[in-house]
Amino acid sequence: MIKLEGLFKSFGKGGVLKGLDLEVEKGESRVIIGGSGSGKSVILKHIIGIMKPDKGHVFIDGVDITVMKESSLYETRKKFGMLFQMAALFDSMNVWENIGFGLRRRRDLRPADIKEIAVDKLKMVGLVDVENLMPSELSGGMKKRVGLARAIAYEPEILLYDEPTTGLDPITADAINDLIVEMREKLRVTSVAITHDMSSAYKIAGRISMLYDGKIIGTGTPEEIRGTDNPYIRQFITGSATGPIKIEGVSDDRNIDRN
Amino acid sequence: MIKLIETLGRTLIGFSGELGRIVLLLLATVRQALMPPLELRNTFYQMLEIGVRSLPVVVVTAIFTGMVFALQTYTGFKRFGAESVVGTVVALSMTRELGPVLTGLIVAGRAGAAMAAELGTMRVTEQIDALETLATNPVRYLIVPRFFAGMIMLPAVTIVADIIGIIGGYIVTVGLFKTSSVVYWKRTWDFLVASDIYNGLIKACFFGASIAIISCYKGFYTSGGAEGVGKATTGAVVLSSMTILISDYFLSNWLFR
Numbered sequence: 466m467i468k469l470e471g472l473f474k475s476f477g478k479g480g481v482l483k484g485l486d487l488e489v490e491k492g493e494s495r496v497i498i499g500g501s502g503s504g505k506s507v508i509l510k511h512i513i514g515i516m517k518p519d520k521g522h523v524f525i526d527g528v529d530i531t532v533m534k535e536s537s538l539y540e541t542r543k544k545f546g547m548l549f550q551m552a553a554l555f556d557s558m559n560v561w562e563n564i565g566f567g568l569r570r571r572r573d574l575r576p577a578d579i580k581e582i583a584v585d586k587l588k589m590v591g592l593v594d595v596e597n598l599m600p601s602e603l604s605g606g607m608k609k610r611v612g613l614a615r616a617i618a619y620e621p622e623i624l625l626y627d628e629p630t631t632g633l634d635p636i637t638a639d640a641i642n643d644l645i646v647e648m649r650e651k652l653r654v655t656s657v658a659i660t661h662d663m664s665s666a667y668k669i670a671g672r673i674s675m676l677y678d679g680k681i682i683g684t685g686t687p688e689e690i691r692g693t694d695n696p697y698i699r700q701f702i703t704g705s706a707t708g709p710i711k712i713e714g715v716s717d718d719r720n721i722d723r724n
Numbered sequence: 725m726i727k728l729i730e731t732l733g734r735t736l737i738g739f740s741g742e743l744g745r746i747v748l749l750l751l752a753t754v755r756q757a758l759m760p761p762l763e764l765r766n767t768f769y770q771m772l773e774i775g776v777r778s779l780p781v782v783v784v785t786a787i788f789t790g791m792v793f794a795l796q797t798y799t800g801f802k803r804f805g806a807e808s809v810v811g812t813v814v815a816l817s818m819t820r821e822l823g824p825v826l827t828g829l830i831v832a833g834r835a836g837a838a839m840a841a842e843l844g845t846m847r848v849t850e851q852i853d854a855l856e857t858l859a860t861n862p863v864r865y866l867i868v869p870r871f872f873a874g875m876i877m878l879p880a881v882t883i884v885a886d887i888i889g890i891i892g893g894y895i896v897t898v899g900l901f902k903t904s905s906v907v908y909w910k911r912t913w914d915f916l917v918a919s920d921i922y923n924g925l926i927k928a929c930f931f932g933a934s935i936a937i938i939s940c941y942k943g944f945y946t947s948g949g950a951e952g953v954g955k956a957t958t959g960a961v962v963l964s965s966m967t968i969l970i971s972d973y974f975l976s977n978w979l980f981r
């Protein structure tokens with residue numbers, strides 16, 4: 466369903482993706498974990514075709530979107546819904562106009578129908594009576610929910626989540642996790658989420674892949690990942706500053722007595 | 725010395741790169757503009773923003789420019805007894821030069837800055853990416869309406885500036901210096917030909933398109949958060965104003981010679 470093959474991408478001098486391969490099957494819920502700035506968002510933007518790779522291919526349902534004409538690419542994007550890290554709601558529109566944005570080109574729908582669909586989607590994400598508010602009047606958690614409602618409005622086959630819980634308090638974050646699981650069960654969509662929040666990853670993932678140094682270095686179910694002996698993945702999931710993954714600007718010989 | 729050449733070279737490469745990207749964005753905009761249906765609601769909103777909302781500042785600028793122009797010309801021309809042609813000088817300067825250029829500079833400062841800031845904020849908050857994920861071409865949705873609005877509204881506002889400027893000249897020449905009102909209007913109409921007006925409006929149309937495409941370009945390719953938006957906004961106003969002033973010479977040379 467989604468297949469990334471030998472993907473290379475660099476910005477300026479530094480390579481972000483260095484021959485990345487990834488395959489996500491239909492109906493699967495995949496979570497990609499990795500450090501900040503490791504290129505996780507870049508992967509999502511390649512899947513939906515907002516970014517073009519320097520080298521490599523992206524197949525969606527067997528069709529290579531990297532060589533597609535622009536008009537077909539926009540058609541293919543209708544299969545997708547994406548939730549952005551900061552929700553990326555259009556701040557010149559109110560909540561229901563945001564949710565209905567992707568629907569407004571459908572000529573068979575009147576504004577009243579679109580609003581009805583929007584209210585319906587809002588209910589699905591647990592929000593009522595907010596359809597006429599402006600994005601600036603919403604809290605962070607509400608924005609994410611509205612962002613999710615917008616992503617599912619077009620009834621996509623594939624949902625992409627860019628750090629769905631980042632910037633939220635633990636309780637709101639868990640509510641968003643529940644919502645993602647619920648979406649998967651209700652809508653039977655394929656989903657790819659990127660996160661560095663391990664509790665979120667364990668909860669929403671069917672399988673987890675870890676991105677390190679521009680490549681996927683391991684994939685497994687949450688249980689397999691928990692029990693992995695790969696030192697890189699171990700360091701990441703236990704959240705340790707010492708190990709094979711080096712943090713820029715922190716010297717190796719720094720010893721901290723943690724006791 | 726080598727450092728100097730290096731800096732010069734780097735500036736030149738940077739400039740050519742930027743010019744190339746602006747031209748590419750212009751081509752993409754024109755291509756999208758030729759494919760119906762257009763975003764009419766957005767276009768009307770932008771026309772309101774660029775045209776109608778710029779009117780108060782343009783009116784104040786035009787009336788005082790016309791007034792000071794008449795004041796200076798009258799007192800200067802009096803030295804060689806040519807004060808009767810003040811009407812002609814004001815009318816020709818306003819329609820051919822000051823109307824389009826001043827309007828262009830005001831719109832660049834007002835609407836150009838707003839375009840760059842809005843698109844820049846949309847870029848850094850991923851709203852432009854969100855448009856793409858919702859199968860909407862951002863050039864078509866955001867830039868085409870602003871491009872059309874700039875091209876249509878700048879000439880429209882320029883006409884107002886031309887008229888108000890000439891009225892400003894009248895107020896000073898007739899009201900302050902007690903010249904005959906008939907002479908002012910006669911001198912205005914005697915030497916003003918239609919091409920003065922429409923060539924001025926062609927310039928305005930070009931300025932409107934330039935402001936829109938440059939400001940949208942600066943906003944569309946913003947990076948680096950709030951600081952980036954600030955830089956894009958300043959850059960849009962500076963580059964639009966420079967483009968207006970420099971292209972004005974070449975356009976005038978082509979249209980009025």
